[in-house]
Amino acid sequence: MDRHATDRYATTPPTPDQLRRWQRYLANERAEAQVYRELARKRTGEEREILLKLAEAESRHEAHWRGLLGDAGTGPHKPDLRTRILGVLARRFGSVFSLALMQSAESRSPYSFDDDATEQMSADERIHAEVIRGLATRGRERMSGNFRATVFGINDGLVSNLALVIGVMASGVAPQIVLLTGLSGLLSGALSMAAGEYISVRSQLELLEASTPDPETRTAISELDVDANELELVYRARGMTEHEAAARAAAVFTALVSSRGELDDAHLIPTTDREETGSARSAALFSFLSFSVGAFIPIIPLLFGLGGVVAGIVALVLVGVSLMFTGGLTGVLSGKPPLYRALRQLLVGLGAASITYTLGLAFGTIL
Known part of the structure; x- marks a missing residue:
């Protein structure tokens, strides 16, 4: 703990606002140390050792706030909501999602702007963010292939079939025609995505084989x-x-x-290191299934007999929620603010739907 900070508050008592902030910091440091221990419990080798070292560092920060608080730091204090969510994820899953959220939390530490935190603590948090970034990168690389195909497939299915359904719906045709169009868009899009992914991955593998x-x-x-x-x-x-x-x-x-x-x-002649490309068939299957899942959502209201404006509104709501979920998930995994990514996905989907809706109205008037 910083001796100068102790001397300062020995002569000038901390304000109630400072006490509450320190108590929150103390609770967060305790909870974050526990998150690292939980993540370490589910890992072995070097990753486990790194996570336990991070837990030790959080414990040092905890000692700083405990020293400033004195008797006020002995009671039970709750960490903030984000840290509690991290604790639940670490205990239940211990996955790359937890590491990505920890990366975001360490990157936005308030210690850089708080005079009551030491410069060393602020530097620690920035370094911790880079350590977690490295650990999270390992997890992202392990899941990048099929995860990429899944997320892209779902997003493409959501946006393309919503735009198709909304556009045809705006032309004023019967709900049965809109449903048939949506089903046709689902199948054609899923097959196209699967074929494209298969050719892409297969071509990449053949190029690598040519260099072997x-x-x-x-x-x-x-x-x-x-x-x-x-x-x-x-x-x-x-x-x-x-x-x-x-x-x-x-x-x-x-x-x-x-x-x-x-x-x-x-x-034999040495080869250069290459990234794992994965299986072409696996990528194609993931693309087909994920696009189908995304493209199915806009036609759900039509399958339940809804039509017209009601079906369009329900489809927009269902797709909007789905786009925000996939966008937020991508944001979490990339260590970026999930809300921004979620809203970006939503705006892209609604923008495409608005364009095709306008075109549908125009074609409906002409016809």
């Missing part, structure tokens, strides 16, 4: 002229410097001699 060294190359290495050493050119073509390539080629020939002309896969 041919394993049969090792059969030719034993026949090379050691003095000419053209194997060095292979390594230089792969991005090594002339010195590195020469050393690598010499090592391969040394291994070739020691193994009596037989090289295993460990001595």
Whole structure:
């Protein structure tokens, strides 16, 4: 704890507002330390060690506020709502969602603007945000492939089929025609998304395969002229410097001699690290299902026999809630404010629907 802060409040008693703020800080630090311990309990190895170190740091901050509060810090104090939600998520799930929320919380620490917090505590919180960003990034990378296809598919289904249904509805055709149009949009869009995702991932895999060294190359290495050493050119073509390539080629020939002309896969031409692309079939399936889920929501009121303005309003409400949920979820995972992402998704969806509604009215008048 900061000795100067202790001396200052020994002569000037803190105000009631300061006491309440310190009590809130104290409760939050206790709760955040517990969140890190809960997350550590569900992990092993290096990640567990890092999270426990963060919990220790939060405990140091807790000691600072406890020292300032004195007897006023002994009672039960509740953390704020955000920290309580983090605690529930950590206990129930312990997932990347919790880490993403912790990243956001650490990034917006009030200590930078509070004279009662030390500069070291403020610096700690900024560093903690970067540590959590690194841990959350690992989780995001593990779930990025299918999660990306799912979120994009749902959003595309919601926006495209809502725009289609609202546009056709505005033209004044019968509800049965609107429903048939919505179902056709669902199937055609889902199939298109699945086909596009399959081709995209499959093409990426084929490009990577084209860059992968041919394993049969090792059969030719034993026949090379050691003095000419053209194997060095292979390594230089792969991005090594002339010195590195020469050393690598010499090592391969040394291994070739020691193994009596037989090289295993460990001595083949090295490949560069690549991101995991995932399965083309898996990506296509996720895209098909997620688009179908999103595109199904705008036609729900039509399936229940609603029509006209009522069906349009219900569809807009259902899709609006869904867009805000997916937008907020994306915001949480990216460590950004979820409300902004939710509203952005909502505005995009409603904007597309308003355009097609206007066009539907125009075509309906012409027809």
